[in-house]
Amino acid sequence: MVTGSRKATLHDVAKRAHVSVASVSNYLNDYPYMKPATRERIRKAVEELGYVANSQARNLRSGRTGLISLSLPDLNQIYFAELAEETIKQARERGYRVIIESTGNDRRREIDSARAMASNMTDGLILSPTQLRAEDVHELEGDYPLVILGERIFNAPAPHVVMSNEMGAAMATAHLLRAGCRTIAVVGGTLDESVPSSRSMRTKGYLGALAEHGVAMDPSLIRECGEWTSAEGAKAVREMFAQGVRPDGIFALNDLLAFGVISQLREMRVRVPESVRVIGFDDIDEAKYTIPPMTTVDPGRTRIAALAVDSILAQVEAGKRAPRERIDVDCRLVYRDSSPEV
Amino acid sequence: MVTGSRKATLHDVAKRAHVSVASVSNYLNDYPYMKPATRERIRKAVEELGYVANSQARNLRSGRTGLISLSLPDLNQIYFAELAEETIKQARERGYRVIIESTGNDRRREIDSARAMASNMTDGLILSPTQLRAEDVHELEGDYPLVILGERIFNAPAPHVVMSNEMGAAMATAHLLRAGCRTIAVVGGTLDESVPSSRSMRTKGYLGALAEHGVAMDPSLIRECGEWTSAEGAKAVREMFAQGVRPDGIFALNDLLAFGVISQLREMRVRVPESVRVIGFDDIDEAKYTIPPMTTVDPGRTRIAALAVDSILAQVEAGKRAPRERIDVDCRLVYRDSSPEV
DNA sequence: CTGAAAGCGCTAACAA
DNA sequence: TTGTTAGCGCTTTCAG
Numbered sequence: 001m002v003t004g005s006r007k008a009t010l011h012d013v014a015k016r017a018h019v020s021v022a023s024v025s026n027y028l029n030d031y032p033y034m035k036p037a038t039r040e041r042i043r044k045a046v047e048e049l050g051y052v053a054n055s056q057a058r059n060l061r062s063g064r065t066g067l068i069s070l071s072l073p074d075l076n077q078i079y080f081a082e083l084a085e086e087t088i089k090q091a092r093e094r095g096y097r098v099i100i101e102s103t104g105n106d107r108r109r110e111i112d113s114a115r116a117m118a119s120n121m122t123d124g125l126i127l128s129p130t131q132l133r134a135e136d137v138h139e140l141e142g143d144y145p146l147v148i149l150g151e152r153i154f155n156a157p158a159p160h161v162v163m164s165n166e167m168g169a170a171m172a173t174a175h176l177l178r179a180g181c182r183t184i185a186v187v188g189g190t191l192d193e194s195v196p197s198s199r200s201m202r203t204k205g206y207l208g209a210l211a212e213h214g215v216a217m218d219p220s221l222i223r224e225c226g227e228w229t230s231a232e233g234a235k236a237v238r239e240m241f242a243q244g245v246r247p248d249g250i251f252a253l254n255d256l257l258a259f260g261v262i263s264q265l266r267e268m269r270v271r272v273p274e275s276v277r278v279i280g281f282d283d284i285d286e287a288k289y290t291i292p293p294m295t296t297v298d299p300g301r302t303r304i305a306a307l308a309v310d311s312i313l314a315q316v317e318a319g320k321r322a323p324r325e326r327i328d329v330d331c332r333l334v335y336r337d338s339s340p341e342v
Numbered sequence: 343m344v345t346g347s348r349k350a351t352l353h354d355v356a357k358r359a360h361v362s363v364a365s366v367s368n369y370l371n372d373y374p375y376m377k378p379a380t381r382e383r384i385r386k387a388v389e390e391l392g393y394v395a396n397s398q399a400r401n402l403r404s405g406r407t408g409l410i411s412l413s414l415p416d417l418n419q420i421y422f423a424e425l426a427e428e429t430i431k432q433a434r435e436r437g438y439r440v441i442i443e444s445t446g447n448d449r450r451r452e453i454d455s456a457r458a459m460a461s462n463m464t465d466g467l468i469l470s471p472t473q474l475r476a477e478d479v480h481e482l483e484g485d486y487p488l489v490i491l492g493e494r495i496f497n498a499p500a501p502h503v504v505m506s507n508e509m510g511a512a513m514a515t516a517h518l519l520r521a522g523c524r525t526i527a528v529v530g531g532t533l534d535e536s537v538p539s540s541r542s543m544r545t546k547g548y549l550g551a552l553a554e555h556g557v558a559m560d561p562s563l564i565r566e567c568g569e570w571t572s573a574e575g576a577k578a579v580r581e582m583f584a585q586g587v588r589p590d591g592i593f594a595l596n597d598l599l600a601f602g603v604i605s606q607l608r609e610m611r612v613r614v615p616e617s618v619r620v621i622g623f624d625d626i627d628e629a630k631y632t633i634p635p636m637t638t639v640d641p642g643r644t645r646i647a648a649l650a651v652d653s654i655l656a657q658v659e660a661g662k663r664a665p666r667e668r669i670d671v672d673c674r675l676v677y678r679d680s681s682p683e684v
Numbered sequence: 685c686t687g688a689a690a691g692c693g694c695t696a697a698c699a700a
Numbered sequence: 701t702t703g704t705t706a707g708c709g710c711t712t713t714c715a716g
Binding site: 361362363364365368373375376377380399401402403404405 | 685686687688689691692693694
Binding site for chain 2: 708709710711712
């Protein structure tokens with residue numbers, strides 16, 4: 001490759017190979033009907049010039065960029081970082097790259113992600129909104145490829161990949177029940193159902209499973225937490241024990257809370273799992289490294305990413321938005337040592 | 343806004359406002375010399391058509407995309423996720439968006455990130471390599487804006503933002519010494535200096551601080567760990583105690599290891615910080631939620647991201663790669679409760 | 685102050 | 701099998 005001054009263009013290659021730009025373009029796009037000799041001359045010219053096609057020009061013509069936007073609340077939240085990683089991986093396997101938009105739980109920025117689609121910078125948008133309100137739905141109108149992620153069901157005019165919060169929570173609870181627990185606390189839970197959220201939906205799954213197994217619900221076992229951090233999880237356990245509440249199983253609504261729960265129990269010399277079984281939710285990487293390794297609910301991150309990318313690319317192919325549709329992704333229990341059933 | 347069929351172009355706006363496309367372009371670019379009446383007519387047409395400029399066409403003309411690439415090993419590693427978050431934030435404040443490339447510690451993909459720059463898809467590359475070898479340096483040649491991140495100093499022909507691993511480790515160790523510790527273990531450390539890595543550089547800082555304070559080094563206090571996870575941190579502590587090694591301070595080479603260290607100590611009823619002081623490295627979000635909240639080294643994530651973005655955008659402005667330069671970012675101790683000096 | 689026109693680098697008809 | 705040419709939608713001289 002000649003390290004020439006200016007970057008080589010199609011034109012330069014054509015000139016050097018003594019062919020037309022069209023032939024070079026054909027060559028680059030693997031057009032089959034071409035004399036081997038021509039092909040070879042072009043190949044050589046491309047190599048000598050170190051030519052690389054300018055994607056911007058290509059995009060302008062084709063109307064595609066090979067880019068998709070992924071808009072999510074915050075990469076500092078491990079769940080979203082892992083979701084992003086998975087999405088990037090899936091997209092790369094299909095030849096796409098990903099622009100990450102971090103909205104910081106800001107409604108305006110969630111709307112901006114959608115608005116930015118008007119400028120054709122990316123081929124589609126995967127949006128995980130947390131603040132968008134019902135009255136903002138019109139912001140999502142349009143014909144561009146769009147997939148919504150997450151539990152906030154509002155009537156978005158697009159496919160919606162939904163995590164099965166309720167089912168996952170029910171599975172976790174049923175698992176503890178099968179393990180013999182009868183006094184199951186839910187750390188991070190809430191009885192407030194006014195806003196649909198992970199919090200309320202997971203609590204609902206918990207309550208459902210209890211009901212199904214004929215176990216009475218006890219409000220003192222539902223421990224609200226402000227933030228979902230290990231500190232809050234630990235605090236919930238301390239308070240519970242201080243109040244004389246003695247669960248034999250604890251379902252923490254996410255893994256970070258569960259970390260705090262386990263660590264506090266161990267601190268207090270309460271044996272996990274012998275005295276109290278613990279299960280978390282999210283299956284973040286660290287969950288397998290706690291002591292004991294933590295049973296948790298895998299919300300199907302990999303599948304969520306795969307389905308979202310599938311859908312968005314299908315829409316890109318089709319050149320238009322797919323109709324509203326709800327795609328539920330199943331959760332899966334990850335059995336580890338913090339909650340044996342035996 | 344009229345929800346017309348096809349997307350409106352400059353041309354459409356021009357026609358509707360009865361002006362030339364050039365005037366519309368001028369309007370969009372805040373060209374000052376324009377009759378208010380004209381301006382107003384264009385404004386109205388733009389609004390009525392719901393016109394939004396097509397960035398691809400714009401990019402083709404301007405040669406810029408407003409996109410930068412950030413190539414890093416793995417978003418599942420909290421440090422990198424937080425670094426990405428910070429980079430995205432910094433870039434957004436300057437009107438840029440970020441494509442994240444996750445290389446999965448794969449040398450080929452690190453090289454590919456660089457090669458992709460030839461296609462003009464993004465305006466610059468911030469690369470955090472972990473596998474690139476000295477002989478790969480030529481892959482980084484070129485005139486496009488480039489910033490290297492991380493401790494692996496090889497002669498990359500570009501600015502290099504370096505985390506002060508050694509200094510940070512020395513600070514952490516000195517802090518423990520000031521706190522009265524004299525038997526300081528380093529969890530995750532190594533005496534192998536053959537490859538420069540966080541591991542070796544941080545260990546070096548530890549050794550340097552010991553030497554400076556006239557404290558003898560004891561190999562049994564240097565505990566290697568395979569993975570840097572909390573499980574490994576816990577294991578290191580268990581093994582140490584099983585071998586009769588009794589440190590009064592533990593420096594864990596990252597926060598995840600430190601989580602395991604603290605949790606294991608508490609498990610063994612060894613009081614933190616009264617009996618053993620603990621300090622980590624990275625200052626990930628969770629560090630403030632451990633019990634007790636953990637002292638750690640903030641490697642200057644925010645500043646690293648800011649400097650990287652600064653440099654890359656300066657290069658974009660200049661239209662060319664900046665010369666090789668080493669930009670050191672200072673670490674900072676974050677004092678919390680796991681290692682009081684008093 | 686405004687408009688005409690020439691491309692940016694490439695692809696896709698269509699001709700040859 | 702290869703070449704010619706007309707744009708993709710926008711910015712930017714350069715006239716007027």
